[in-house]
Amino acid sequence: MTDVAIRKLHARRIWDSRGRPTVEAEVTLSDGTVERGIAPAGASRGTREAVDRRDGGKALGGFDVQGALASMREEIAPLLIGRDPFDQAGIDAALIALDGTPTKERLGGNATVAVSLAVLHAAAASRGLPLWRYLAGEEAVMIPLPEIQIFGGGAHAGRRTDIQDFMVMAPKAKSFAEALEVTAEVYIAAGRIMAERGLLQGVADEGGWWPAFSSNEEALDTLVTAIERAGFTPGEEAAISLDIAASEFGKNGRYVLGLEKRELDRDGMAEYLLGWCRRYPILSIEDPFAEDDAEGLRLFTAAVGDHIQVIGDDFLVTNVALVEKAVLDRSVNAVLIKVNQAGTVSEAKAACEAGRRAGFGTIVSARSGETEDVAIAHLAIGWHAGQLKVGSFARSERMAKWNEVLRIEEALGSKAKFAGLGVLPLGARTSSSALGNVAL
Template sequence: MSRIEEVRARRIWDSRGRPTVEVEIVTETGARGRGIAPAGASRGSREAMELRDGGTAFDGKDVKTAIAGIAREIAPALRGHEVAEQAMIDAMLIALDGTPDKSRLGGNALIATSLAALHAAASERGLPLWRYVAGDEQVTLPLPQIQIFGGGAHAERRVDVQDFMVIATSATSFAQALEMTAEVYRHAGVLMRKRGAAQGVADEGGWWPAFSSNEEAMDVLVASIEAAGFVPGTDMGIALDIAASEFGKGGQYTLGLDNVRLDTDAMIEKLLRWIARYPIVSIEDPLSEDDEAGMIAFTRAAGSKVQIVGDDFFVTRAAFIEDAAAKGACNAALIKLNQAGTVTETLAALRAARRNGYASIVSARSGETEDVSIVHLATGWNAGQLKVGSFSRSERMAKWNEGVRIEEGGAMGFAGAAVLSRSR
């Protein structure tokens, strides 16, 4: 391996037309790697903080300060270091920032740099990223979770639930899972147009919801699965991202669409009724990030039936996953690179999930780009599941299509529905 020669940062644009950070690293042999920072709309309060400029330009979301910090501090510190020393590079980035939430230099600056180093190291070896991170391990293509309807913070809160997704539980390959989902997505659009409810697409490409209740969205989703020729609960399961921290705090949950205010026990009862009524196989953030007791109670009640995923509850932190496992909360962890802030910390969270018998789902954010890193990482880390949004919009399709290419050239298996977690 060779040493880092250049670290360049630039402002590019994400899928919502907002500025974001791209970093390019060049080694002394000419190998190059690029990393791009995504951005979330629904964010856990404890995740790594982006550095934005404030002020009036781009609603305060410009990233010139973050880019200047990369040029002023990060680039000089990394020059001359071995590009393959990922853990050392990430430790340097964390030390340079010096804050618990990466707010001084910015989580966006750190994750873009960390990813760029990883890509440069893979390029130096002449390997695709998935193979570089897998080493000699046998890995599988992940099972996709794909959004059909977008809600919550992704769709101006038109429905309370943030993601209504499907999982092709009978698929035997990554390509087949996409083929099946494409039909469900298409039929969902047809049904919405017939109902006069088609109003474009949300942030992550799912159909923009125009429903009178959260249950209506699931009714239409089940009808879409059937219209596509599949059996709900056999060929296709439903995955929900409740994103309860967006409408719940202190054990109180306000569902705007249903015009009700529920305490923790009532919220759990509502979710259990949904599980009994619909072919739900996975529920993400069913309770808010500050409702640990509720998350434990819900896991006890439903963990043997469905996958219970912590997102805002864990914010891709190994220590939080370890603590939850000891207390019996959740049975799966969402893994987001920019929540953690570096590749090394992200991998530590995934390993903590695996060590404790949790399933893991590598996930994109609502503000995305053409970057396909997470597909390679979900595969090379053998994560088992992948969530990148819907089956439309090029920043989403770039990732699904990359999975098809990896599967075609990788001579590997497919994780399939066996990776969906149930109670340990």
């Protein structure tokens, strides 16, 4: 029991990294603690994830959030007042019941996630604890292995490439700080290569270089060249991670590659991606098939699963029931965790825990429309996720989160344990150098 209670909820419209409206929840506790939570927004979205409540119409491109703010003021605030802020599960269950829809569409997933995060921040602050420590309790924690975007594509860059994220991971890094240094060198080298070729056209939504390539393979070739230019061996100090986001261009077993102006069936898409796995040092692939193509995912994971992490994002939408089904079906071997995709902190935590129990890779992730809220850096550590995906090595809404992990690693000192390659669900947890040439 506690004498601390929620005294006030203030709903505020603020702006995300794309200059679109979003909602901020500010929670005041009876002990004077005041903390905030902010809802991010995705561009590529699974059909089963929590739905943002947007106003539509002409104003602000239809993205205004006055309806979501009204939900917070008129329905959620009365629900919260007087409640125990340390009962996160109870508060989130009450939000879910109040909304009453599978995808939070009535109140708005943006409203529920902002409130859920604000309560979590306030509870940790009231106890005088960093959020990661509040979540982990007395347990030892692990600093996550980062996946960091170098080129942004797909829905994050006007569909200039079919593939959404071309990222690097540092499998041999001994610390988070070292992993960021490796990434910084690759990011700088990639920008210089683009400039030399007359292809430098700014950055995409998540801060990765805007792709100006003639094919998807050209982006991969350029990324390998950037790794080499930075002084690293591809697949050793720096390996490739891809977010295919196949639901954006695939449906009913058919995949339309706009950049290359061709259409592939499931088998053709499989061979397309398996060819990349043979030729490039790929360590991780997210959503290689569309969310409605569970069979494609299952077959692909069976082919590469001992060598490559296969992540479900749109396919699993941070839903514990879908994660548990994927464990039984062996359709993927890793799950992306996005709090706003679930709509509450507790639901996202349940999905993460289900993945960890099954030996899946678990990756806490940001969204393309981000904010200065650094909660996900703490969630990745406090939930023992092992991996963190924030976007690129540019733009302050991204760097705020990378820098927050740096501070936590420094604060832990000799107790800091960096995740490294061992957190990936691979059969052979050794060097990634052979991954690009594995026989599939």
